[in-house]
Amino acid sequence: MNDSAPRRRGETARAPGANRRPTINDVARLANVSKKTVSRVINNAPSVKSETREAIMRVMHEIGYAPDPQARGLALRRAFLVGLIYDNPNPQYVVNMQQGLLDGLAGSGYELVVHPCNRASPTFLSDLSAFVVRQKLYGVVLTPSASEDERVPPILDEAGCEYVRIASVSLDDASRMIISNDQIGGAAAGRHLIALGHREIGFVSGPPSFRSSHERRRGLETALEEAGLSLPARLTCEGAYTFESGIECGAALLSKPDRPSAIFAANDEMAAGILQAARALDIRVPDELSIVGYDDFEVAARVWPRLTTVRSPTRDIGRMAAEKLITPKPVAKSAEADAEEVVPVLIERASTAVLAH
Amino acid sequence: MNDSAPRRRGETARAPGANRRPTINDVARLANVSKKTVSRVINNAPSVKSETREAIMRVMHEIGYAPDPQARGLALRRAFLVGLIYDNPNPQYVVNMQQGLLDGLAGSGYELVVHPCNRASPTFLSDLSAFVVRQKLYGVVLTPSASEDERVPPILDEAGCEYVRIASVSLDDASRMIISNDQIGGAAAGRHLIALGHREIGFVSGPPSFRSSHERRRGLETALEEAGLSLPARLTCEGAYTFESGIECGAALLSKPDRPSAIFAANDEMAAGILQAARALDIRVPDELSIVGYDDFEVAARVWPRLTTVRSPTRDIGRMAAEKLITPKPVAKSAEADAEEVVPVLIERASTAVLAH
DNA sequence: CTGAAAGCGCTTACAG
DNA sequence: CTGAAAGCGCTTACAG
Numbered sequence: 001m002n003d004s005a006p007r008r009r010g011e012t013a014r015a016p017g018a019n020r021r022p023t024i025n026d027v028a029r030l031a032n033v034s035k036k037t038v039s040r041v042i043n044n045a046p047s048v049k050s051e052t053r054e055a056i057m058r059v060m061h062e063i064g065y066a067p068d069p070q071a072r073g074l075a076l077r078r079a080f081l082v083g084l085i086y087d088n089p090n091p092q093y094v095v096n097m098q099q100g101l102l103d104g105l106a107g108s109g110y111e112l113v114v115h116p117c118n119r120a121s122p123t124f125l126s127d128l129s130a131f132v133v134r135q136k137l138y139g140v141v142l143t144p145s146a147s148e149d150e151r152v153p154p155i156l157d158e159a160g161c162e163y164v165r166i167a168s169v170s171l172d173d174a175s176r177m178i179i180s181n182d183q184i185g186g187a188a189a190g191r192h193l194i195a196l197g198h199r200e201i202g203f204v205s206g207p208p209s210f211r212s213s214h215e216r217r218r219g220l221e222t223a224l225e226e227a228g229l230s231l232p233a234r235l236t237c238e239g240a241y242t243f244e245s246g247i248e249c250g251a252a253l254l255s256k257p258d259r260p261s262a263i264f265a266a267n268d269e270m271a272a273g274i275l276q277a278a279r280a281l282d283i284r285v286p287d288e289l290s291i292v293g294y295d296d297f298e299v300a301a302r303v304w305p306r307l308t309t310v311r312s313p314t315r316d317i318g319r320m321a322a323e324k325l326i327t328p329k330p331v332a333k334s335a336e337a338d339a340e341e342v343v344p345v346l347i348e349r350a351s352t353a354v355l356a357h
Numbered sequence: 358m359n360d361s362a363p364r365r366r367g368e369t370a371r372a373p374g375a376n377r378r379p380t381i382n383d384v385a386r387l388a389n390v391s392k393k394t395v396s397r398v399i400n401n402a403p404s405v406k407s408e409t410r411e412a413i414m415r416v417m418h419e420i421g422y423a424p425d426p427q428a429r430g431l432a433l434r435r436a437f438l439v440g441l442i443y444d445n446p447n448p449q450y451v452v453n454m455q456q457g458l459l460d461g462l463a464g465s466g467y468e469l470v471v472h473p474c475n476r477a478s479p480t481f482l483s484d485l486s487a488f489v490v491r492q493k494l495y496g497v498v499l500t501p502s503a504s505e506d507e508r509v510p511p512i513l514d515e516a517g518c519e520y521v522r523i524a525s526v527s528l529d530d531a532s533r534m535i536i537s538n539d540q541i542g543g544a545a546a547g548r549h550l551i552a553l554g555h556r557e558i559g560f561v562s563g564p565p566s567f568r569s570s571h572e573r574r575r576g577l578e579t580a581l582e583e584a585g586l587s588l589p590a591r592l593t594c595e596g597a598y599t600f601e602s603g604i605e606c607g608a609a610l611l612s613k614p615d616r617p618s619a620i621f622a623a624n625d626e627m628a629a630g631i632l633q634a635a636r637a638l639d640i641r642v643p644d645e646l647s648i649v650g651y652d653d654f655e656v657a658a659r660v661w662p663r664l665t666t667v668r669s670p671t672r673d674i675g676r677m678a679a680e681k682l683i684t685p686k687p688v689a690k691s692a693e694a695d696a697e698e699v700v701p702v703l704i705e706r707a708s709t710a711v712l713a714h
Numbered sequence: 715c716t717g718a719a720a721g722c723g724c725t726t727a728c729a730g
Numbered sequence: 731c732t733g734a735a736a737g738c739g740c741t742t743a744c745a746g
Contacts, residue, residue, distance in 0.1 A: 021490065023723055034733045039725060047731055066491055070431050071723030074738045079427055081468075091452035091655070098471060111438075111470045111492060114455060133378065134423055135468060243659060272659045279661055298448070299659055302600060302629045304636055380739055391717045396741060404715055428739030431722050 022065045031059045042067050069109065073136065078160070082110045082325060083140040085128065085147075087117050089241060090269060092297040093314060097143055100318020108326050110138065117146055119209065125151055132161045139163055141321045145210045147171075164321045168215040174339035175329055178321045182212045182294075185310040185344030186219020186264070189292040192308070192346050193262045194227045197355035198290060202235040202260035204249040204270050210241065216266045216294055235260050239270045246273020254281050254289070261289065261355055268293035268300045271307050275351070286353035296347050305350035312344045379422045388416040399424050426466065430493065435517075439467045439682060440497040442485065442504075444474050446598060447626065449654040450671060454500055457675020465683050467495065474503055476566065482508055489518045496520055498678045502567045504528075521678045525572040531696035532686055535678045539569045539651075542667040542701030543576020543621070546649045549665070549703050550619045551584045554712035555647060559592040559617035561606040561627050567598065573623045573651055592617050596627045603630020611638050611646070618646065618712055625650035625657045628664050632708070643710035653704050662707035669701045 024042075028035040033052060040048050041056045048056075059065070069080040084101055086094055101112055115131055117124060132140065132155075139162030142152065147165040153172065156163045165172055168182035193201050203220055206213030221231050234256075237249035246265060250273055253259060265271035271293030275285055283289050285305055293300055296311035320340050381399075385392040390409060397405050398413045405413075416422070426437040441458055443451055458469055472488055474481060489497065489512075496519030499509065504522040510529065513520045522529055525539040550558050560577055563570030578588050591613075594606035603622060607630055610616060622628035628650030632642060640646050642662055650657055653668035677697050 021723095025723080035724080036726095036733055037731090040732085043725085049731060052731080066487075068431075068493075068723055069491065070427055070436055070493060071738090072725075074425075074427050074431050074740085075723080075725040077725095077738070081470075091449055095448035095451050099473070102471070102473065113438075113468045113470055114459070116456070116459065130423075134426065136425075136427060243655070269659075276661060298600070299656065302626075302633075302656055302660060304633060304661065382739080392740080393717055393742095394715090397716085400741085406715060409715080425739055428722090429741075431724085432739080432741040434722070434741095 021068070022063045024065075024067065026063060027056060027059050027065050030063065031056045042072075077136065078138055079136045080110050081113050081135055081137050082322065083132065083135075083137050084112060084114045084143070085117055085140050086115075086143045087119055087146045088143055090267070090295075090297070092299070093143075093295070096297075096314035097141075097318040100315035100320075101141060101322045103315070104319040104322025105326065110326055113137070115140075119146060119149060125155060128152065129155050129159060132156060132159045137161050139325045141318070141325060142166065144168070144212055145207075148209075148211045162325060164325045166317055166321055168212045170339055175324070177339040178317055178324065179339055179341035180212070180312055180317060181341055181343055182215035182312070183219040183222070185294060185312060185346075186216035187223045188219070188344065188346040189216075189264045189294065189310050190220040190223025191226075192348070192352065193264065193290060193292060194223055194229070196262070196290060196352060198260075198262040199229060199355075200235065200258075200260045200262070201229070201231070202237070202253045202263040203231055204237050204239045204246065204253070204263060204265040204274065206239060206241040206266040206270075208238070213241075213266045216264075220264050234258075239266065239273075241267050241269060243269045243273045246270030247277050248273075250274035250277025251280070254278060254283055259283075259289075262291070262352070263289065264292045264294075266294055268295045268297050268307060268309055271309065271351070272299050272303050275303055275305075275307075286351050287356060290352040290355075292346075292352060300347075300349070308349045308352040309347050310344045311347050313342050317342055378425070379420045381422075381424065383420060384413060384416050384422050387420065388413045399429075434493065435495055436493045437467050438470050438492055438494050439679065440489070440492075440494050441469060441471050441500070442474055442497050443472075443500045444476055444503045445500055447624070447652075447654070449656070450500075450652070453654075453671035454498075454675040457672035457677075458498060458679040460672070461676040461679025462683065467683055470494070472497075476503060476506060482512060485509065486512050486516060489513060489516045494518050496682045498675070498682060499523065501525070501569055502564075505566075505568045519682060521682045523674055523678055525569045527696055532681070534696040535674055535681065536696055536698035537569070537669055537674060538698055538700055539572035539669070540576040540579070542651060542669060542703075543573035544580045545576070545701065545703040546573075546621045546651065546667050547577040547580025548583075549705070549709065550621065550647060550649060551580060551586070553619070553647060553709060555617075555619040556586060556712075557592065557615075557617040557619070558586075558588070559594070559610045559620040560588055561594050561596045561603065561610070561620060561622040561631065563596060563598040563623040563627075565595070570598075570623045573621075577621050591615075596623065596630075598624050598626060600626045600630045603627030604634050605630075607631035607634025608637070611635060611640055616640075616646075619648070619709070620646065621649045621651075623651055625652045625654050625664060625666055628666065628708070629656050629660045632660055632664075643708050644713060647709040647712075649709060657704075657706070665706045665709040666704050667701045668704050670699050674699055 024035045024038050027038045073079045142165045147167050166178045170177050239245035239249045271291050278285050293307045293309035296309045300307040300309045381392045381395050384395045430436045499522045504524050523535045527534050596602035596606045628648050635642050650664045650666035653666045657664040657666045
């Protein structure tokens, strides 16, 4: 900007104050040390005299120096980028997760790169590998159902890419897992309906490729068993975690003469679909039919009646996953961190009621 | 890993076949040319003999070479990253936009980095500037309302960062705009309600900081004027593009004795809120009240009755913005591309009906 | 049409 | 505790 010094060539001779970002050489020159020592400060190396360190940090602050992540990355053979790998069809899930990851990455120097994928594609694994290798990602956060694919971790290990998996149950080392405990959530939904007096409880699953769907069902079954009940096949329907599949399953379960008095849907989108199916059949909710969803995404409070559902703290999970990913791993096996987990909770709203006799 | 060749030093002497990514030097050596010529092929420089080019490309393909974006970026003083800058509170908007950007970036070599922001924050501009400068982003896509902030473009220009703005109306050079034409959408909503016989039509706005809210209102007013009608202040309410603000505005407009027979809400979230407010007041939709939303996001088809709304193709807009951003700008002013735009269309569903007498 | 040299802004051995 | 040299994988002048 206010550069009146003559312009010369060479790394230490460049005119200071010119309209360009300060580099490690500027810091070194102004602090009267070598760039290697500046590098030590940047990387928090222990062996720097504290006076030297402070002087260097003062210079950095004065000239507004920030290390170039690209140059550091080239030297370190990795990028300061974290990837979000997802194949979940629910936009609300993706946004919440992403927001949580950004929370966890804030101020860390890592940026978030988003990467949707399709497990069913024949190029799923090669695409993922190419993405990770080409960008030299520091690490990735895997969300369901991609996180449940056992072909993925070896590929990431091979590429030297860290990862954290988010799943209903533990599938990996504790240091690489965030557990959402969907079975607990499913049991909470089941117990709620049973406490209201329901005995004929239906279940609408998600796609079988999602572990969460099985876990939520298993939770319901646990609650039923506790009460001496069971989940007969005639009261179940395979959905796809979509609104449309909720409508279809709702119509299928509710048009029978021996229809359930309550339905637990494995997510809110399908619960909203069941609600519309009930309306089309003139079945009043919750007077004649109770419905429980799962997720507590926005749709749960948009429909009428507002859905009783199970809240899983997606954004918190994202934050935890990001923090875990970028936290340096302890070297000693004994010092290994526990797997982190969250506990889903039931949110009572207006779509469930005491069984009418 | 399985490297049994003797390890030597120097760039051309490294053991081929070792478990590492091929570099430009490997290609050069195998193709018997200098790395500079390989670089020319990578960058599509015209002055390469076509035989040489083909030979080099064959080698690249054989050894699975892909240039390292980080190293290219360091040399070129920019990153192969594109940022999405957003402050829209609607997750569906964000996901749709993001998906569109990924569509437009697919295969380009650019990755998408997401960056939420808050225009009201005192550090909004400095945060944005720091983000762009530090990461040396190639460019950013600005979405409303951040795209409407005239303080932003100079900062990006200063940083040498390309940008494309998405907005209701043209705010910049045609080469930097994607226009969503919200006024046309608002007029479509208004004409639809007028055609159904409505005369007392209410309007629930978004936050005044969003240009789209004003444009949608202006469209409604245009339609009203065409029919010799107007929008009185008593039939308007300022919302915030949120479901809750829709409930509040709905309650406010509908609890008056001279309530409107129809309401146009500036987005679907608020329209869903108005629907709930109407239900609480025992006002039947569409028999006693018609409601039109805007966006045609998923919520529009989840509520009951399903919302008549105006569809703006968010994902398409995203794709167009990404393509525009990474397409090299024509040098000649005369060859400048037109501003791209989309035209919103009315989607008729079940929340609107002929005015009952 | 093609190449040798220097450089982008950092870090890793290797010395001292 | 600190530094000079070489290197990460590319590209930009500059030559020829």
